[in-house]
Amino acid sequence: MITVGHTHTSDAVQLHDLRKVHGRGDRSVAALDGVTMGFPRGSFTAIMGPSGSGKSTLLQCAAGLDRPTAGRVVVDGVDIGGLSERERTEMRRDHIGFVFQSFNLVESLTAAQNVELPARFAGRRVPREEVDAALAAVGLAERARHRPGQLSGGQQQRVALARALVTRPAVLFADEPTGALDTATSREVLETMRRLVDEEGQTTLMVTHDPTAAAVADVVVFLKDGRIADRIVVDSDSDVRNGASIATHMARLEA
Numbered sequence: 001m002i003t004v005g006h007t008h009t010s011d012a013v014q015l016h017d018l019r020k021v022h023g024r025g026d027r028s029v030a031a032l033d034g035v036t037m038g039f040p041r042g043s044f045t046a047i048m049g050p051s052g053s054g055k056s057t058l059l060q061c062a063a064g065l066d067r068p069t070a071g072r073v074v075v076d077g078v079d080i081g082g083l084s085e086r087e088r089t090e091m092r093r094d095h096i097g098f099v100f101q102s103f104n105l106v107e108s109l110t111a112a113q114n115v116e117l118p119a120r121f122a123g124r125r126v127p128r129e130e131v132d133a134a135l136a137a138v139g140l141a142e143r144a145r146h147r148p149g150q151l152s153g154g155q156q157q158r159v160a161l162a163r164a165l166v167t168r169p170a171v172l173f174a175d176e177p178t179g180a181l182d183t184a185t186s187r188e189v190l191e192t193m194r195r196l197v198d199e200e201g202q203t204t205l206m207v208t209h210d211p212t213a214a215a216v217a218d219v220v221v222f223l224k225d226g227r228i229a230d231r232i233v234v235d236s237d238s239d240v241r242n243g244a245s246i247a248t249h250m251a252r253l254e255a
């Protein structure tokens, strides 16, 4: 279960008293104001919060895309604050997967070629079986030779998921992964993400504005003003599972 306020050394990602100030002087904004939490291996966490509450900043710092002003980020046992720029790039490439609202697929390449592209850029070849396994894991074994234009939005996002997961990263970061999708295709992507957590033990952190998307996670963490305001464990309660109590919670934080 994800922990707020403390971390365990076995967690896939640990955030220790994370602080991030954007800008300087009068114009400075404390986007993160002391966030401590741990994400155990195989857990699925949704991060929600009002606009400007620090969600993107948290994801960027946790993923090593941005440096915190203070505090520590430990990914897969490595304190990434102590890494050089180059080591951090390697850390992201080898241990972290990303999906975003936009799928960022190359239109002229097949699904399989898109999946192996990041590795190719890094000067490595991914064995064909691993590409096939990644596409099979997202339910697209039959679509390996299709180009993005021949796939639905949900299928394209699942290709992006396969591309993120082909390196078997310690953690998957998803920033509004269903933001560009309609309800039906969102569900298809979320069910795939849920299955990857349940069957492959894929540690996943997802930022979302959508309460029904958040409800597929194990825990929903709410940020407000750069701090953890609350969390909801997604249990068997039907109002939690269908997103209703998560939506109520969000409305209260936004009020």
Ligand SMILES: Nc1ncnc2c1ncn2[C@@H]1O[C@H](COP(=O)(O)OP(=O)(O)OP(=O)(O)O)[C@@H](O)[C@H]1O
Pocket: 022, 023, 029, 030, 031, 049, 050, 051, 052, 053, 054, 055, 056, 057, 058
């Ligand atoms: N590069 C930046 N320079 C200055 N201020 C920034 C920068 N990035 C974010 N901020 C500020 O930090 C705060 C947190 O922003 P952040 O984008 O993390 O919030 P968010 O919860 O992801 O918001 P949204 O839901 O609108 O995407 C906001 O007040 C924002 O204006």
